[in-house]
Amino acid sequence: MEKRDELYRGKAKTVYFTDDSDKLILHFRNDTSAFDGEKIEQLDRKGEVNNKFNHFIMTKLEEAGVATQVESLISDTESLVKKLDMIPVECVVRNLAAGSLVRRLGVEEGQELSPPVFEFFLKNDALHDPMINDYHIASFGWASEAQIAKMKSITFEVNNVLKALFAEGGMLLVDYKLEFGVDSDGNIVLGDEFTPDGCRLWDKETRKKMDKDRFRQGLGSVVETYIEVAERIGLSL
Numbered sequence: 649m650e651k652r653d654e655l656y657r658g659k660a661k662t663v664y665f666t667d668d669s670d671k672l673i674l675h676f677r678n679d680t681s682a683f684d685g686e687k688i689e690q691l692d693r694k695g696e697v698n699n700k701f702n703h704f705i706m707t708k709l710e711e712a713g714v715a716t717q718v719e720s721l722i723s724d725t726e727s728l729v730k731k732l733d734m735i736p737v738e739c740v741v742r743n744l745a746a747g748s749l750v751r752r753l754g755v756e757e758g759q760e761l762s763p764p765v766f767e768f769f770l771k772n773d774a775l776h777d778p779m780i781n782d783y784h785i786a787s788f789g790w791a792s793e794a795q796i797a798k799m800k801s802i803t804f805e806v807n808n809v810l811k812a813l814f815a816e817g818g819m820l821l822v823d824y825k826l827e828f829g830v831d832s833d834g835n836i837v838l839g840d841e842f843t844p845d846g847c848r849l850w851d852k853e854t855r856k857k858m859d860k861d862r863f864r865q866g867l868g869s870v871v872e873t874y875i876e877v878a879e880r881i882g883l884s885l
């Protein structure tokens with residue numbers, strides 16, 4: 649597989665075309681950003697850790713019947729993926745209150761959410777990813793009603809699989825963000841990534857933060873803690 653021109657450079661990943669028009673390469677960089685790119689640092693080994701972590705999780709999800717973009721690991725920091733037409737929305741599920749939900753509604757961090765809360769956000773840095781609902785997505789044509797329903801059902805399916813996986817490692821899956829795209833056959837497929845950069849994980853007993861909040865809140869040991877998460881779920885890095 650030959651790497652060609654850059655298609656897109658995000659805050660932590662770069663996407664490249666390949667010599668196969670149906671496949672792309674995701675390059676996970678060491679860049680770590682928070683607060684809409686206001687805080688950016690290079691963290692040693694983070695690209696490698698997130699690339700391998702993402703591959704491990706996506707493989708678990710495939711085994712559970714979730715269609716994902718991932719094809720194979722091609723280097724320490726790169727994965728080969730299916731090309732998707734990405735839908736510009738973020739799907740968030742929350743099992744416990746944290747982050748923007750706490751700020752928005754003034755609820756207590758750590759409050760259990762039963763049933764879990766589902767939220768959509770528009771991917772738009774200039775607008776700071778505003779919260780939207782199903783009607784905005786359908787009305788502006790970002791996805792059809794059937795695609796919206798599918799994104800929701802897959803996001804909840806992922807919750808069942810990953811809550812159980814992290815529980816085995818003594819962790820709580822507090823919340824996470826997923827992104828979807830449409831493949832060449834018109835199917836909704838899970839794209840982007842699932843890493844500790846895009847979810848919240850707490851130790852079940854001590855509630856130690858084991859995700860990107862360590863970076864956002866300056867708690868230190870960011871990559872070391874991501875490696876601990878990986879090891880607890882059976883991935884040694």
Ligand code: C5P
Pocket residue numbers: 738740746747748749777823824825845846847848860
């Ligand atoms: O900030 P907020 O509490 O809304 O984030 C909810 C979840 O979605 C967190 O796990 C966060 O890391 C993730 N997220 C993300 N990318 C964004 C916004 C949120 O990965 N642009």
